[in-house]
Amino acid sequence: MKVRRLIPTAAVAGAVALGLTTLSACSSSDAAEGGNDGKLDVVASFYPMQFLAEEIGGSHVSVTTLTKPGTEPHDLELSPRQTGGLSDADYILFLKGVQPAVDDAVEQAGVKNTVDAAKLTTLEHHGSEVGHDHGHEEEGEEHEHEGEEEAGLDPHIWLDPVKYAEVAEGVGKSLEKADPDHAADYRKNTDALVTELNALNTAYETGLKNVSTKTFITTHSAFGYLAERYGLTQEGIAGIDPEAEPSPARIDEIHSVAEKSKATTVFFETLASDKTAKTLAKDLGLKTGVLDPLEGITDKSAGADYIEVMKSNLTALQKALGAK
Numbered sequence: 201m202k203v204r205r206l207i208p209t210a211a212v213a214g215a216v217a218l219g220l221t222t223l224s225a226c227s228s229s230d231a232a233e234g235g236n237d238g239k240l241d242v243v244a245s246f247y248p249m250q251f252l253a254e255e256i257g258g259s260h261v262s263v264t265t266l267t268k269p270g271t272e273p274h275d276l277e278l279s280p281r282q283t284g285g286l287s288d289a290d291y292i293l294f295l296k297g298v299q300p301a302v303d304d305a306v307e308q309a310g311v312k313n314t315v316d317a318a319k320l321t322t323l324e325h326h327g328s329e330v331g332h333d334h335g336h337e338e339e340g341e342e343h344e345h346e347g348e349e350e351a352g353l354d355p356h357i358w359l360d361p362v363k364y365a366e367v368a369e370g371v372g373k374s375l376e377k378a379d380p381d382h383a384a385d386y387r388k389n390t391d392a393l394v395t396e397l398n399a400l401n402t403a404y405e406t407g408l409k410n411v412s413t414k415t416f417i418t419t420h421s422a423f424g425y426l427a428e429r430y431g432l433t434q435e436g437i438a439g440i441d442p443e444a445e446p447s448p449a450r451i452d453e454i455h456s457v458a459e460k461s462k463a464t465t466v467f468f469e470t471l472a473s474d475k476t477a478k479t480l481a482k483d484l485g486l487k488t489g490v491l492d493p494l495e496g497i498t499d500k501s502a503g504a505d506y507i508e509v510m511k512s513n514l515t516a517l518q519k520a521l522g523a524k
């Protein structure tokens with residue numbers, strides 16, 4: 201049975217005027233407590249959007265987030281106060297398809313400067329939601345799977361540094377339009393972040409160029425874009441929903457894939473149960489490891505921000521894939 205992770209009542213304490221939960225670990229979020237200080241009031245749906253808003257907005261924005269640290273974002277449910285408070289935001293940054301509750305609330309809010317990150321790059325199908333995601337399929341190859349419709353598009357674009365950089369560019373331009381007085385600073389901050397993301401992409405390209413196996417197994421099929429970018433194959437135990445239970449047939453298939461591909465590791469994540477990964481790894485005689493989908497930063501995250509956690513993910517992949 202799927203366990204819903206709801207924001208606890210205690211999390212509401214310390215919320216800003218919008219009725220949203222701030223990320224206390226992030227300096228620019230702290231600034232939101234200052235009230236009307238002339239800064240652009242930005243609401244981000246979850247960590248990958250919040251990181252962009254803070255990095256690009258810098259000192260000119262007060263960023264709040266709808267998703268409390270440690271909360272699985274896919275399961276987020278909003279209070280009436282949070283939903284109603286959205287209409288007071290100056291700027292909303294979200295990623296449609298990740299959080300249904302947020303998608304509905306944003307539509308109701310009707311804020312002029314509302315940016316859907318999914319429209320700033322290209323979302324794609326990566327095979328079946330419960331199947332495998334090849335990183336080396338021919339361009340234009342059809343992915344036809346029963347029941348796979350618009351909702352089957354993979355929203356995890358932030359795990360591909362190249363796509364994330366495209367989104368960053370779009371966010372920068374939208375902030376320039378929303379707050380033209382500080383356009384030069386937004387452009388400067390955007391350029392600096394894109395440079396960092398380009399360097400991260402280079403590190404991944406170099407670090408994963410020569411590996412013993414190209415296949416990795418993960419409980420959460422969040423790494424399809426990453427796999428495609430670097431010529432790898434993601435074998436998801438379940439689907440893009442981290443709490444989905446794998447079918448017996450899929451477990452049998454994973455056993456066969458692991459043997460043929462010489463996979464060494466079953467990856468799990470910090471925000472979901474590791475029970476399935478550990479059980480499967482034990483049955484297969486494989487190791488377990490953490491591959492963080494970066495849907496939220498917690499005390500268990502291997503770093504303080506997006507860049508650091510992505511570097512940690514690279515190290516984990518190099519180890520699991522036998523990088524030379």
